[in-house]
Amino acid sequence: MKKLFLLRHAQTEGYSLSNPDYERKLTERGVQDAMQLGQLLHQRDIVADKMVSSSAVRAQMTARLIANGIKYPPSEIQIEDELYQCSERDLLQFINQIDDTSINNLFLINHNPAVSAFMYLLSEKDYGFLSPCSLVVFSFDVENWTEISRGSGKVEEMRVPENGFENVSL
Numbered sequence: 001m002k003k004l005f006l007l008r009h010a011q012t013e014g015y016s017l018s019n020p021d022y023e024r025k026l027t028e029r030g031v032q033d034a035m036q037l038g039q040l041l042h043q044r045d046i047v048a049d050k051m052v053s054s055s056a057v058r059a060q061m062t063a064r065l066i067a068n069g070i071k072y073p074p075s076e077i078q079i080e081d082e083l084y085q086c087s088e089r090d091l092l093q094f095i096n097q098i099d100d101t102s103i104n105n106l107f108l109i110n111h112n113p114a115v116s117a118f119m120y121l122l123s124e125k126d127y128g129f130l131s132p133c134s135l136v137v138f139s140f141d142v143e144n145w146t147e148i149s150r151g152s153g154k155v156e157e158m159r160v161p162e163n164g165f166e167n168v169s170l
Contacts, residue, residue: 010133033133038069054083088117098145122153
């Protein structure tokens, strides 16, 4: 059994010529939301075997805050340039390349529209557009990440900041 903890980065500053997209940081609310979600996951004894983040500043900041909450060493977060401005197919290809069978709980922090599209690709259900700092937990009845394919994921839970990260009824 494999679990994917798919997160959209937390709320960010607006884009401007003086604040390029790649360098946008989290707002105060974004920091608070990511810290709250990290604490909630820690209270539920959620453990990450591996955490991967897009290289954009906002995704890395979100990943570090979640990592701190669940006691995952921030220095071990894998930062991937290829995940910035990627598609849902790129995300699937990325996780299919994970060949370490000891990784059961994978955290992946990325951006919309890829995150919402990836959620649809894995579940083949339309849950809409995920808001910042949303978490979707998928389970896969497989032994290897290479076996994950379109429609093979079951959404176990969805948590959004708008309702205090209570599990959304699916």
